[in-house]
């Protein structure tokens with residue numbers, strides 16, 4: 001996967017493939033595979049992971065965006081533990097269905113032709 005963009009309609013996010021990603025975990029910095037930065041309209045994905053994991057991580061961050069992670073004041077909309085489980089299941093499910101049924105992506109493309 002290369003640097004690219006995700007068009008959400010209201011905003012276009014940059015997708016950056018980066019060397020190393022650290023996020024604030026429970027009191028310490030932890031290595032993560034991806035993150036979404038709503039303020040900077042950027043999704044970052046760790047470079048040194050399998051291509052399949054990169055795509056799955058991209059789906060994961062997209063689902064985070066779609067469910068509207070934070071309010072304007074940065075407070076959480078959902079319980080973070082519930083959100084992670086939900087996002088994990090949705091991203092796995094979306095990628096699974098699209099991978100097993102690639103004609104769906106083609107059918108969507110044809111709608112705009």
Ligand SMILES: [Zn+2]
Nearest residue numbers: 060064084087
């Ligand atoms: Zn997540």
